Amino acid sequence: MPELIGIGVGPGDPELLTVKAVNAIHNADVIMCPASKEDRPSIALSVVSSLIEKSKNQEIIRLIFPMTKDKELLEAAWKKNAYIMAEKVLEGKNVVYLTVGDPYLYSTWMYMHKEIKRNHPAMKISAIPGIVSIFTFASKVGISIAEGAEKVSIIPSCYDLSTVKEIAKNSETMVFLKDGRYFDQVVDLLKESGFPDNSVFAIGQDLGTENEIIRKLTLGEVTDGTLTTKYFSILVVKRV
Numbered sequence: 635m636p637e638l639i640g641i642g643v644g645p646g647d648p649e650l651l652t653v654k655a656v657n658a659i660h661n662a663d664v665i666m667c668p669a670s671k672e673d674r675p676s677i678a679l680s681v682v683s684s685l686i687e688k689s690k691n692q693e694i695i696r697l698i699f700p701m702t703k704d705k706e707l708l709e710a711a712w713k714k715n716a717y718i719m720a721e722k723v724l725e726g727k728n729v730v731y732l733t734v735g736d737p738y739l740y741s742t743w744m745y746m747h748k749e750i751k752r753n754h755p756a757m758k759i760s761a762i763p764g765i766v767s768i769f770t771f772a773s774k775v776g777i778s779i780a781e782g783a784e785k786v787s788i789i790p791s792c793y794d795l796s797t798v799k800e801i802a803k804n805s806e807t808m809v810f811l812k813d814g815r816y817f818d819q820v821v822d823l824l825k826e827s828g829f830p831d832n833s834v835f836a837i838g839q840d841l842g843t844e845n846e847i848i849r850k851l852t853l854g855e856v857t858d859g860t861l862t863t864k865y866f867s868i869l870v871v872k873r874v
């Protein structure tokens with residue numbers, strides 16, 4: 635029976651793919667991946683490019699998911715892409731959809747899954763987890779995300795940050811994803827919240843790629859200025 639599989643390809647290093655993900659990619663007739671624009675590369679596809687065998691004639695389809703907060707535009711893209719995906723499975727093809735990190739953390743996969751499940755309840759759909767950017771970063775920097783009774787918050791920085799100060803008061807570790815361009819604002823809020831100056835402050839950019847940058851200091855050592863300008867950035871702040 636043809637099936638659709640959402641695959642987490644991890645943070646960027648092809649060696650951080652699971653064996654299950656590699657097998658599913660090899661067995662696929664069609665490989666789909668997200669891109670933000672027609673002329674932009676798909677990061678998820680670039681992670682697995684060395685695995686794709688030209689000789690097998692696997693069809694590769696880039697699906698455009700615009701980087702916008704406009705709900706109407708987003709929903710239109712989800713519907714269109716879910717339709718393209720489902721049609722290929724209905725043609726009898728094994729389809730995989732590649733997504734950075736894990737498919738169930740801020741990924742386009744979950745919208746595809748919901749939409750296709752609603753329209754085709756009998757379709758075989760599954761997911762293969764991937765290594766999440768947060769834990770890749772923790773391993774690289776050598777900081778634990780949580781110990782004992784510690785509480786962790788995960789915050790997407792490009793949305794409303796008005797609750798950050800309150801959350802900071804109730805978290806030992808705070809992880810900020812989705813867009814390093816907002817990290818300067820986050821630092822101001824953390825300082826205003828009274829998060830201790832001696833807290834570990836670690837930033838990672840383009841993890842697992844040749845452009846990777848990692849910085850580790852304390853919150854008190856952070857001075858004004860642009861910390862990172864990259865969307866693919868992660869910030870972990872942890873009380874000591």
Ligand SMILES: C[S@@+](CC[C@H](N)C(=O)[O-])C[C@H]1O[C@@H](n2cnc3c(N)ncnc32)[C@H](O)[C@@H]1O
Pocket residue numbers: 645646733734735736737738739740741765766767768810811812813814838839840841842865866867868
């Ligand atoms: C749309 S979310 C996808 C998260 C992904 N599904 C995961 O499990 O890590 C994109 C955000 O994840 C983080 N991210 C994912 N991969 C990263 C990488 N290789 N380096 C730095 N940050 C990364 C960044 O915060 C980025 O803005």
